[in-house]
Amino acid sequence: MDTTIETFEQDVIQRSHERPVVVDFWAAWCGPCRTLGPAIEEEAGKREGKLDLVKVDVDAEQELAARYGIQSIPTVAVFRDGEVVNGFVGAYPAATIGRFFDELLAKETAAAA
Numbered sequence: 001m002d003t004t005i006e007t008f009e010q011d012v013i014q015r016s017h018e019r020p021v022v023v024d025f026w027a028a029w030c031g032p033c034r035t036l037g038p039a040i041e042e043e044a045g046k047r048e049g050k051l052d053l054v055k056v057d058v059d060a061e062q063e064l065a066a067r068y069g070i071q072s073i074p075t076v077a078v079f080r081d082g083e084v085v086n087g088f089v090g091a092y093p094a095a096t097i098g099r100f101f102d103e104l105l106a107k108e109t110a111a112a113a
Contacts, residue, residue, distance in 0.1 A: 003054045005063050011054050016079035020051040020104060025068070025075040027059050032091035033074040039094040040076065043101055050105055078104060 003011040003023075012021045024040055026033035037055075044053035058065040058073055068077060068084065077087040086104060 001052070001054050003056055003061075003064075005061055008056075008061075008064055012079050013082045015052055016083075017081055019049075020085075020108060021079045022051055022053045022101075023077045023079060024053065024055045025058050025065060025070045025073055025077065026055060027057060027073055029059075030073050036074045036076075036091040036097075039092070040097055043094055043097045046098070047101055047105065050108075051101065080108075 001011060012023055015021050022040070022044060024033075024037065026037060028034075041053060044051060056064050058070055072089050074091055075087065075089045077084045079085065088100065092100075
């Protein structure tokens with residue numbers, strides 16, 4: 001799902017009170033972003049219902065990029081309870097992203113116990 005400054009509050013902040021929301025800050029001209037995009041979408045899809053993936057085009061949504069201090073793309077930020085709680089910068093292979101998501105969800109499970 002793509003989000004904008006108008007829908008970010010609902011798409012990310014409010015939803016992050018229910019489950020982790022992973023936000024992919026990217027741009028169309030960014031080669032590493034085009035590599036990361038399919039990998040992160042695939043890995044998030046494998047965990048559907050446990051976390052949500054939202055994409056922010058930093059060129060179209062410069063205010064959001066500035067608000068969250070995005071200085072390099074791709075940047076991935078994980079929101080939980082309205083706050084950034086984790087993330088990474090750069091393009092990683094699907095296996096690495098999968099481990100990142102699994103560790104994130106394991107912490108969620110442990111926190112709920």
